[in-house]
Amino acid sequence: MIKVLIVEDDPMVAEFNRRYLEQVGGFELIAVAPSVADALQILDRQEINLILLDIFMPSMNGFDLLAQIRKLGQGVDVIVVSAACDSQSIKKSLRYGAVDYLIKPFEFERFNTALAAYRDWVTMTKGQEKLSQAELDKRLLHPNPLPVLNELPKGLTRNTLKTVWENIQEMKERSFSTEEMANRVGVSRVSMRKYLGFLTEIGVIEMEVIYGSVGRPVYQHRCIKPENNLIKRYF
Template structure:
């Protein structure tokens, strides 16, 4: 479980964030702090993995807390949840190391995407001393969950997508072709290409082109995030 601290001076917003957090799963809310001073006191006594942080609060603000966390060298990640949408605030938060930035008001889908992406990253890096370039690129090349669509593209259905994903899970240790997966699921190759393209877009599978000595290139796919929670939002 990822241990979370919510730092927010508005009780109503804190409650919304708490309810949203419960819906995602895999996260444990340790405390809710109405101020930076309260947050620092909690951090002195509790182990926290992730902070959901508002920026503008009475007294010390979110930037002050970010700076203090970095100064102390604490291994805590931060997702900013703020109404501040000016570029300077966003840039400043990112420079301080915020892993994501949610602009109020936002829908649950955006919150879920941010938390799921963070959970995937935390799972990938847990207990690993080294990462491959491919694993690192998953984070670096797709750092902004805003790019993940909240709805299925036109022509795709939830039931078929789940069937495709279940089949991918069965062979997740090896690569597969569009034709193989189409045969496993029982749909046309044209339809399967749409599903595989969507799964590639949301970052749970990867595609590579294999060139043989003769003939056309073969497109091979491989599951790169088998434990992803992002895919579950579409079922």
């Protein structure tokens, strides 16, 4: 089992990450640290293989923890989980050795992809002294490149995408949930998540997460470029 430490000062987000982690096999949550200081104490006492790390926290931030880990030469990997989407934060995290970067809010599919890729890498390199170029490329090359122009990802159809887009435009910039759009179009929520994920990737809609008083967070989507001609290339 890969031993995981969640470093997150927002209790609701930490719980959200914990629940997602439970759904991915091969990982064991060791602790949740609300601050960098607490994380350093846990790292001093416990064996940790992977940290799910927020960047912006009171006092010391995630970059401070990354720097300290590298300074001490600790063999722990880090996946950044942060709302920071500016290029400087992303570049800095990667320079400090983060193995992946998840921008909040994100859905389970992206979280699962990151954790599964890391787990596969750990499994592949365990006990191996040397790797082939093909094996190395599985880790270094991005597993999910952006769609080729005019080419839809596997499982998506042009007619359904057009119907989804027409319904989104009817919303007149009002936010909507995956379930609401699935009901309007007449497809499953699983299928609708794929279409909305694609539209988010090409930059015509955006997603935000809304935290209620109880239960899991709710994802809302909103059209940000209703007149964008890019989407028409895929019809």
